[in-house]
Amino acid sequence: MLSDIESKNLGKAIADLVADRGLGAIAKKDYELLVFHYISSARSQQKDDNYTLSNKLKITGARVKTLRLEAAPRHDPPDHAKTLKTIINRIVTQIKGSQGEGKNLVISLENPIEKREFEHALRRVHHAVEYGINRDLLKISPLALFDVILAKIDDPETKFKEVVQKIISDKNAQTIFSVKRLHFAKRSTSLARR
Numbered sequence: 001m002l003s004d005i006e007s008k009n010l011g012k013a014i015a016d017l018v019a020d021r022g023l024g025a026i027a028k029k030d031y032e033l034l035v036f037h038y039i040s041s042a043r044s045q046q047k048d049d050n051y052t053l054s055n056k057l058k059i060t061g062a063r064v065k066t067l068r069l070e071a072a073p074r075h076d077p078p079d080h081a082k083t084l085k086t087i088i089n090r091i092v093t094q095i096k097g098s099q100g101e102g103k104n105l106v107i108s109l110e111n112p113i114e115k116r117e118f119e120h121a122l123r124r125v126h127h128a129v130e131y132g133i134n135r136d137l138l139k140i141s142p143l144a145l146f147d148v149i150l151a152k153i154d155d156p157e158t159k160f161k162e163v164v165q166k167i168i169s170d171k172n173a174q175t176i177f178s179v180k181r182l183h184f185a186k187r188s189t190s191l192a193r194r
Contacts, residue, residue: 001056002038032067037074041076069113080117084117105139105141105142106137108137110136118148119138121148122140122148127140128144
């Protein structure tokens with residue numbers, strides 16, 4: 001699971017934790033979160049989904065999600081902008097042109113940290129997320145995704161055009177939609193400045 005260097009880093013982190021707090025003052029949960037952080041961020045596990053990681057660690061998928069959420073703020077606080085950019089790039093590549101106009105986008109986010117960061121970005125632009133039975137699938141309107149892109153991403157016009165081209169197949173509709181949306185964004189920005 002861990003390379004020799006990663007194992008040494010984990011050992012050093014445990015030694016630092018003991019030196020900082022004292023052996024008797026450390027809860028089992030602190031050890032568990034530290035070990036989970038090092039294992040889940042190891043190079044060999046970086047691309048593992050929750051299912052694969054839960055099988056390797058012999059715990060449930062729900063437990064993996066909980067450990068990810070609890071370990072991140074302590075050991076690797078997420079960079080909101082970087083996480084959001086990663087999510088949006090993944091969404092743009094996953095969108096199928098066959099989804100059609102006016103339908104919600106279905107986004108799969110099984111990493112609870114990514115889900116939390118994306119939900120936060122949506123709330124900041126005054127949109128909500130809809131869930132179905134599967135809580136890893138988020139349903140949002142294309143407009144909500146565009147608002148997040150315009151608010152949070154470098155070079156939003158390029159990303160916006162990519163999404164529009166993948167969602168709307170008719171070229172005339174793409175042009176009309178893009179012009180209307182950019183006009184709305186500029187108008188919203190000027191109203192916000194007042």
